Amino acid sequence: MYTYIPIECTRRGVAAAIARRALSWGGRNVELNTIAKSISVAALLSCAGLGVAQADSVLVLRDVGDIQQMDPLASTNYPMRDMSYLLWDTLFAMDENFEAQPQMVGAYSVSDDGMTYEFTLRDGLLFHDGAPVTTVDVIASIERWMTKDSLGLQIAQRLVSMEAIDDSSWRIVLNEPFGQLLNGLGRMTAYPLFIMPERLAKTPIGEKLPDLIGSGPFKLAEWRPGVVFAVEKFQEYVPRDEPPSNLAGGKVAKVDRIERATIPDDMSAVNALLSGEIDLLKGIPYDALALLDTEDNLEYGARPLLGQSIQIVLNHTQPPFDNIKVRQAVQLALSQQDFMATLLGDRDDLYEICAAIFMCGGPFETDVNSERYMNENFEASKALLEEAGYDGTPITYLHPVDQQFQRDMGTVLIDKLRSGGFVVDARQIDLATMFSRRSNNGPVSEGGWNMFLTAFGGDAMMDPLTNPYVSGACEEAFVGWPCDEELQANWREFLLADTNDARMAAAVKIQDRSNEIVTFVPMGQYFGVTAWKTSVSGQIDSPVSVYWNIEKAE
Amino acid sequence: MQSFIIKRLLSVIPVVFIVLTTVFLLLHIGPGDPAALIAGENASRTQIEEIRQRLMLDRPLLEQFLIYLRNVTSLNFGESVYSGFPVGMLILQRVEPTALLALYTMTISVLISIPMGVWAAWRAGTTLDRTLVIASVIGFSVPVFVIGYALVDLFALRLRWFPVQGYKPLSGGFLASVTSLTLPAVTLAFLFSALLARITRATMLEVLSEDYIRTARAKGARNGRVLIVHALKNIGVPVVTVIGTSFAALLGGVVITESVFNIPGMGRLTVDAILNRDYPVVQGVLITFSFVLIGINLLVDLSYALFDPRVRQ
Numbered sequence: 001m002y003t004y005i006p007i008e009c010t011r012r013g014v015a016a017a018i019a020r021r022a023l024s025w026g027g028r029n030v031e032l033n034t035i036a037k038s039i040s041v042a043a044l045l046s047c048a049g050l051g052v053a054q055a056d057s058v059l060v061l062r063d064v065g066d067i068q069q070m071d072p073l074a075s076t077n078y079p080m081r082d083m084s085y086l087l088w089d090t091l092f093a094m095d096e097n098f099e100a101q102p103q104m105v106g107a108y109s110v111s112d113d114g115m116t117y118e119f120t121l122r123d124g125l126l127f128h129d130g131a132p133v134t135t136v137d138v139i140a141s142i143e144r145w146m147t148k149d150s151l152g153l154q155i156a157q158r159l160v161s162m163e164a165i166d167d168s169s170w171r172i173v174l175n176e177p178f179g180q181l182l183n184g185l186g187r188m189t190a191y192p193l194f195i196m197p198e199r200l201a202k203t204p205i206g207e208k209l210p211d212l213i214g215s216g217p218f219k220l221a222e223w224r225p226g227v228v229f230a231v232e233k234f235q236e237y238v239p240r241d242e243p244p245s246n247l248a249g250g251k252v253a254k255v256d257r258i259e260r261a262t263i264p265d266d267m268s269a270v271n272a273l274l275s276g277e278i279d280l281l282k283g284i285p286y287d288a289l290a291l292l293d294t295e296d297n298l299e300y301g302a303r304p305l306l307g308q309s310i311q312i313v314l315n316h317t318q319p320p321f322d323n324i325k326v327r328q329a330v331q332l333a334l335s336q337q338d339f340m341a342t343l344l345g346d347r348d349d350l351y352e353i354c355a356a357i358f359m360c361g362g363p364f365e366t367d368v369n370s371e372r373y374m375n376e377n378f379e380a381s382k383a384l385l386e387e388a389g390y391d392g393t394p395i396t397y398l399h400p401v402d403q404q405f406q407r408d409m410g411t412v413l414i415d416k417l418r419s420g421g422f423v424v425d426a427r428q429i430d431l432a433t434m435f436s437r438r439s440n441n442g443p444v445s446e447g448g449w450n451m452f453l454t455a456f457g458g459d460a461m462m463d464p465l466t467n468p469y470v471s472g473a474c475e476e477a478f479v480g481w482p483c484d485e486e487l488q489a490n491w492r493e494f495l496l497a498d499t500n501d502a503r504m505a506a507a508v509k510i511q512d513r514s515n516e517i518v519t520f521v522p523m524g525q526y527f528g529v530t531a532w533k534t535s536v537s538g539q540i541d542s543p544v545s546v547y548w549n550i551e552k553a554e
Numbered sequence: 555m556q557s558f559i560i561k562r563l564l565s566v567i568p569v570v571f572i573v574l575t576t577v578f579l580l581l582h583i584g585p586g587d588p589a590a591l592i593a594g595e596n597a598s599r600t601q602i603e604e605i606r607q608r609l610m611l612d613r614p615l616l617e618q619f620l621i622y623l624r625n626v627t628s629l630n631f632g633e634s635v636y637s638g639f640p641v642g643m644l645i646l647q648r649v650e651p652t653a654l655l656a657l658y659t660m661t662i663s664v665l666i667s668i669p670m671g672v673w674a675a676w677r678a679g680t681t682l683d684r685t686l687v688i689a690s691v692i693g694f695s696v697p698v699f700v701i702g703y704a705l706v707d708l709f710a711l712r713l714r715w716f717p718v719q720g721y722k723p724l725s726g727g728f729l730a731s732v733t734s735l736t737l738p739a740v741t742l743a744f745l746f747s748a749l750l751a752r753i754t755r756a757t758m759l760e761v762l763s764e765d766y767i768r769t770a771r772a773k774g775a776r777n778g779r780v781l782i783v784h785a786l787k788n789i790g791v792p793v794v795t796v797i798g799t800s801f802a803a804l805l806g807g808v809v810i811t812e813s814v815f816n817i818p819g820m821g822r823l824t825v826d827a828i829l830n831r832d833y834p835v836v837q838g839v840l841i842t843f844s845f846v847l848i849g850i851n852l853l854v855d856l857s858y859a860l861f862d863p864r865v866r867q
Contacts, residue, residue, distance in 0.1 A: 068636035068830060075592065206592075206608050208638030224647060225637045226826055227818040263719060264822065265813045271706055271718040272816075402829070432829050436587030439602055475599075 056256035057552050059536070062263045062272065063545055064283035064528075067229045070212055073148045073205050076190045078457065079229075082545040083260065085247065086231050087128075087214035088194030091119070091138065092186025093247040096305070096541065098363050098462070100186035101248040103240065104133065104195060104215070114177030114498070115160075121168040124238040127197050128219040135164040137215075140201035142185075142193065148205055149191040151184040151465050154495060179498035180465065188247060188544065189459040190466055217253040217548050229260045244540050244549050246305070251548040254538060258547050273298065273531055279552060280532040282545060286344050292531055300531035302350050305543050306359050306458025307527035310339060310409065311469070311520045313480045315450050317441045320395070325388035327518035330451075331372035332381035333420025334413070336524040342412050343405070343526060351526040357470070357511050360525055362462035363500075364507035369515040373522065381420035394425035396444045398437060398452040402430040409453050409523075438479045458525070459543035464494045469519040470510050482519040558865075562855055566848050573844040574626060578619055581833050587611075588635055588831040609635055622837065631838035636830060641838035644823065651721045652819040654731065655811075656804035658739035660797065663746040668793065670747075671754025676781060678759055686751060693748030702741040702814040709737060719816035738815040742808060746800050753796045757789040764788075790861035798854035802847050 065079040072084040093103040102108065106122035125133040139162055146152035146159075160173040174181070187193055195215045203209050212220045217239065218231035239250040261278060263269040266285045273281045274295065284292075284300065292298050314321040314330065321327050340351040354360040355370035367374075395417065400406040410426065417424050427449075429437070434452055442448040460466045468478035472487030490513055494506035514520075532539070535553040540546040589606040606612050610621070625632060631641035674686040710718040722734040761767065762785055770784045809821035820839065827835035859865045 066826070068634075068826075068832075069592070070637070206605055208633075223637075224818070225634070225639065225644070226822060227647070261720070261816075262818075263816045265816065267703065268706075268719045268814055268816050271711060272720075275711055275714065275718045277718055277720065430829065432591055432831050436590040436831075439587070439590050439599055 057254075057554070058257045058259060059255045059280065059547070059550060059552050060259045060261060060278045061280040061547070062261050062269045062278050062282065066226055066262045066264075067223070067260070068225050069208075070223065071203075071205065071209050072194050073144060073191050078545075079260070081189060081192065082547075083229055083231070084192070084194055085216065085544060086218040086258065086547060087212060087216045087220060088196060089125070089215040089217075089251070090186060090193055090247070091195065092182055093249075094186055094188045095245040095248040098188075098246075100182040101242075101245075103186070103248060104138075105185075114179075115174045117172045117174075117181060118165065119170055119172075122238065122240070123168075125215065126236050126238075127215050128213045128234055129197075130236070131197065132167075133195060133215055134167045135170040136167075137198045137201065138195055139164060139170060140198040141195045144196075144201045144203075144205065145191065145193045149184070149187060149193070151180060151187060152191070152193070154178075155181060155184050177498060178496070180495060183465075186247075188466075189457065217251045218258060221257060226262055228262065230257060232257050239548075244546075246540065246542045247544060247546065253548055254551040270531075273533075276533070279536050280530065280550075282528065282530045284529045284531050286347055286350065286529065289347070289529065297534050298531055299534055300529055302527035302529055305541050306361055306462055307352075307525050307543075308455050308457050309354070309359060309461050309525045310343075310453065310455045310523040312413065312523060313438075313452050313454060313469075313478075313520050314518060315441065315448065315480055316482045316517075318443055318448055318450060320388075320390055320393045321450055323388050323390075324517060325384050326390055328372060329381045329384040329388065329390070329420060329422075330417070331515075331518060331521055332375075332377050332384060333416050333422065334373060334521060334523065335376035335416065336373070336522070338376075338412055338416065339409060340524040340526060342408050343524075350529065351524055354522065354525040357461070357514055357520075357522050358464065358467060358507060359458045359462045362458065364462065364464065364504060364511075366504075366508045366511050368508050369512045372515070376416075378419045378421070385421045390421070392423045394423045396448070396450045397424055397426045398434045398449050399426045399428050400431040400434045401428045405455070406431065406453065413453060441479075441481055453523075457543055462543075464491060464507055464510050470514045472513075472517075472519070480519065482517060484513065484517050487513045487517065487519070558859070559856065562852055566852070569848060570844065574623065574841065575619075577837055577840045577844075578622055581831075581836055582615060582618065588833060591831055592635060626837070626841060631841070632834035634827075634835050635832050641834050644835060645820070645838055645842055648818060648820045648823045650723060651735070651817050652805060652821070654724070655735050655738055655742070655808075655817060655819060656801055658732070658735050659742040659746060659804055660801050662739055662743040663750055663800070664797065666743065667747040667750035668754050671751040672758050672781070672786065672789075674751070675755045675758030675762060678755075683755075686755065690748040690752045693744045694752075696744070697810075698741055698745060698808070699810050699814050701744050702738070702811060705737045705741055706814070719814075721815075721817045721819075735817070738811050738817055741815075742804065742811055746804075749800065750793070750796060754789060754793055757792045758785060761785045761788045787861060791858055794857050794861070795854055798850050798857075802850045805846050805850075806843050 063079060063082065065077070067077070067079045067083060069075060069077070070080060072081060072088070089104050091103060091105050092100040095101050104121055104125055105119050108117060108119040110117050121133060121135070121138070127133060142162065146156040155178065158174045158176055158178050160175050162170065162172045164170045172181070185193055197213055200209050200211070200213065214220070217234055217237045219234045221232040222228060222230040233253040233256050237253065239252045242249040244250055263272060266283070267288065269278070269281055270284060270288045270291060272278045274291065289300065292300050312330065312334065314327050316322060336353045340353065344350050352360050355367035355374050356362065356365040358364035397410070397414065399410040399414070414424050414426050437447060437449055438452055440447045440449070444450065456468065460468065464470050469480070470487065471477050471491050472482050472484035474481060474483035477483070487510065490506060490509040494503055494510060497503040497506050530539070536550060537553070538549045538551045540549055589602045589609060589611060592605050593602045610618060633640055634644060670686055674683040677683050706718055709715045716737050717734055720734060722730045724731045767780060767784055770780050775784070806820065809825050811817070812819045812821045823835065824839045827839060
């Protein structure tokens with residue numbers, strides 16, 4: 001069971017301090033003193049009762065969002081993905097240079113023609129129920145993943161066979177060389193390939209997994225949606241020997257239990273950190289950072305790997321954004337600086353004005369064809385709208401106002417667009433309505449839309465194969481449905497490239513074309529701040545929230 | 555009395571049916587698509603459609619309604635479309651903190667407000683009375699999150715008497731549980747004490763001007779007897795009504811207070827489910843609320859009989 005441990009009870013002697021405090025509160029008043037003595041005794045008894053819980057090292061953390069479902073292929077929900085990394089291990093994993101390194105795989109080989117791969121699992125891999133991890137589980141997990149993930153689908157299209165050689169080895173045969181295979185098996189996000197027992201991997205996506213038996217360094221202890229998701233150290237897990245690097249290397253569980261508490265209110269979460277009730281806080285509001293500066297026992301820092309980026313998404317299938325010049329006028333009307341300043345004020349150390357659609361600091365960073373959105377120019381926007389024959393058709397902008405981020409960014413966006421010559425019809429809705437409405441590509445009069453704003457993590461945006469905006473695949477593309485043969489060809493060139501140089505060259509072409517037809521408008525890159533107690537150490541820099549390797553000093 | 559109870563119970567049936575129908579229609583006609591939410595950020599339309607079929611959201615509305623009625627009448631609220639947990643279990647998990655918080659709040663509120671209201675009415679027009687009126691206006695007007703954060707700052711961060719946030723279940727010890735609910739209960743008690751004190755004062759003033767009070771005084775009854783024996787019992791009906799509706803409101807969830815203090819109660823469950831369009835959970839929660847409200851109203855009605863003999867007749 002989840003056990004709340006008051007901070008007073010987690011520190012040696014603090015229960016006695018409560019007692020002293022209660023007694024001093026009573027002062028000379030006999031009646032008050034009686035009550036105070038009762039409180040002091042109760043405080044001591046209360047803490048004594050929790051003594052068992054103190055024996056284990058427990059890391060209590062708060063991250064943004066909640067875990068409402070638990071099937072890593074059923075949703076792109078980040079909190080679920082992060083916890084999935086604790087429960088399930090992966091065959092390969094991305095290191096800090098975003099290169100796939102073996103994780104559950106001990107050894108592998110590639111044939112000279114680049115079409116046959118043979119893999120062998122590391123020794124000693126077990127599921128949380130004690131059963132060994134075998135190739136039957138691996139193949140079932142890969143097959144399930146290939147039905148959902150975009151890179152998995154590409155692998156499936158090239159798959160000739162995938163068969164077990166023995167209990168720990170298997171072979172994949174492709175019909176053409178495909179340099180993305182290992183990257184796929186070590187996919188970092190949307191959707192990672194987690195290795196589950198075969199019976200879980202046979203569950204159709206969308207149906208509830210019958211249990212959450214995993215292969216990772218922690219096993220499920222307790223899950224109450226909206227309250228807590230807790231995992232315990234899986235004693236039999238065998239980590240790799242290499243030091244941790246992003247998601248690769250040794251996943252060493254250094255605390256006995258991790259509790260991910262759901263604390264919906266940001267300020268309550270900050271207060272919980274200040275009072276010591278939680279050890280680590282992600283998604284700290286920027287205006288609360290000053291509160292931490294005076295605390296000697298707390299530290300904070302920006303998550304350095306890539307961060308997040310904001311995007312303006314346009315519906316290519318409906319007027320007026322079916323006109324490329326009107327879309328380009330949007331680029332001219334916007335300024336990343338205004339968006340970032342609205343979000344982060346004067347904390348310019350926490351954001352970056354970034355021309356790259358694949359993130360600044362990522363392996364495919366380039367500033368090609370970014371001049372329009374890097375240089376706000378209202379007059380040029382108006383001139384382009386006139387040239388495009390824009391007749392003042394209102395832009396139906398889906399503006400969720402139930403989230404501060406969306407509310408603030410949207411307000412800036414509306415003002416900029418109006419200054420740039422657009423007529424804006426902002427529909428104030430909640431986020432859930434935006435999610436459902438944006439999948440409608442019909443006319444506005446039939447529930448459609450023209451524009452919305454969203455944000456993706458750098459882990460998704462950094463790579464043309466995970467960046468949702470750049471496929472140009474028409475009906476099959478991400479909402480907004482950009483449809484462009486040249487972009488499709490560029491994307492395919494990237495997919496089939498077999499060297500990093502060739503991939504970079506293709507990525508430059510993709511950015512060039514994507515910005516030309518305006519698949520989206522990047523509005524800046526920012527870095528979430530994490531705060532932690534000084535007694536907590538060993539955090540790993542990663543776009544994913546990684547909780548192995550973290551130590552907590554008593 | 556028996557026929558009174560039977561009549562009240564029978565009147566519940568159409569109310570429940572109206573509630574069930576309204577809940578269903580509000581959810582299914584309103585904007586928002588759970589399938590799109592479940593599918594996630596970069597899901598294709600095909601994937602969304604598959605989920606819609608699995609959840610039977612592609613069926614005609616009438617068919618969905620009949621399935622829903624059949625399930626509800628057999629007390630089957632279904633499963634959360636996200637976690638897959640039974641809705642009944644999710645509700646039960648949230649009942650304990652909500653019920654305890656409501657009880658704690660109402661206990662504090664009643665203990666403070668009724669003596670204050672009675673005393674203020676008895677001393678109407680004095681400084682004490684005016685002070686109470688001003689205090690109750692402030693208590694009623696200041697947003698609960700302001701009071702909540704102020705209490706957290708003083709009693710949790712500075713004095714460290716109570717935890718900042720979180721709820722400790724009763725299974726972890728009664729004292730610890732009560733301690734974790736003290737700040738939220740006191741926060742809410744500001745609001746409900748103010749309300750109850752004003753109602754008590756106003757009702758008591760009215761009662762004190764009645765003929766039978768004047769008669770009691772004329773017969774030489776002492777002040778204490780006039781107040782307790784003759785007046786107090788007659789403020790019962792309006793005060794109990796307010797206590798009942800306040801208690802129902804607390805059981806229905808106090809979302810802001812639950813969020814500020816991170817209490818996993820019914821309010822947060824409801825709001826999360828609505829924002830996620832988790833239809834089975836929303837339906838289950840609203841039906842539970844409606845039964846609680848009906849039950850409390852019934853108890854309040856029955857309590858009238860205790861205070862007013864005319865009702866018993």
